[in-house]
Amino acid sequence: MTPHTIADIIFWSCFASVAIFVYQGIILPGIRMSLRYRVFALRDQLRKLVIEGRIEENDKAFQLLHDRLNFMCISLSRLDLARVIQASSSLDDETKARVANYMRVMEAAPDEVQKIFKESLNVIMLALTCNSLFIFVISATCLLVGITLKSSFRHVKELFWQKVDADTTVAFFSPELATV
Numbered sequence: 001m002t003p004h005t006i007a008d009i010i011f012w013s014c015f016a017s018v019a020i021f022v023y024q025g026i027i028l029p030g031i032r033m034s035l036r037y038r039v040f041a042l043r044d045q046l047r048k049l050v051i052e053g054r055i056e057e058n059d060k061a062f063q064l065l066h067d068r069l070n071f072m073c074i075s076l077s078r079l080d081l082a083r084v085i086q087a088s089s090s091l092d093d094e095t096k097a098r099v100a101n102y103m104r105v106m107e108a109a110p111d112e113v114q115k116i117f118k119e120s121l122n123v124i125m126l127a128l129t130c131n132s133l134f135i136f137v138i139s140a141t142c143l144l145v146g147i148t149l150k151s152s153f154r155h156v157k158e159l160f161w162q163k164v165d166a167d168t169t170v171a172f173f174s175p176e177l178a179t180v
Contacts, residue, residue, distance in 0.1 A: 016141070020134055031130045032077050038123050039076070042116050043069040049112055061109030064102055065117055072120065079124065081132035 046066055049055045055062050091099075106117050 023134065028130060032127070035076055035123055035127050035130075036073055039069055039072045039120065042120055042123070043073070046113070046116050049110075054112060055110055059109075060105050061113050064105055065109075065113060065120070069120060072123065076123075076127045077131070079127045079131055081128060081135055084128060 043066065046062065046069065050057050050062060106114065109117070
């Protein structure tokens with residue numbers, strides 16, 4: 001590798017580190033807070049439906065959605081692609097049946113509750129996207145670097161063998177090596 005290439009690698013590594021720090025430490029907490037406020041607003045809308053008497057407090061859909069919204073308020077920061085994949089791959093039959101039952105409850109709920117439920121799914125998707133953004137960026141970067149390295153490997157290999165061949169030729173004919 002040339003010194004210029006090494007300097008480029010160091011520069012871009014530092015740049016990526018600063019970008020990750022700025023996103024994870026400065027930008028993402030603000031995004032999470034705004035998503036959390038959206039969940040609070042959804043929960044308030046749901047509670048308002050009970051206060052106005054449009055749904056009952058002991059309604060299964062209300063209780064289920066209220067519980068899930070409370071859970072979302074706490075766990076938005078932990079929701080990322082890796083956890084979703086892990087959770088979905090480790091579902092057993094009992095959990096799948098429970099989720100199917102929850103979906104039936106939400107489908108049978110009044111329109112206002114379904115609207116709040118659908119908006120909460122949008123918030124989850126935004127949280128998942130924002131929390132996993134650098135997983136996508138780093139994966140794409142690694143793929144790009146891998147393809148670049150693989151394609152340039154032949155060129156580097158040829159240059160290396162030319163240099164080694166020239167050095168071994170010099171070493172073969174060099175009288176100084178015999179005295180070492």
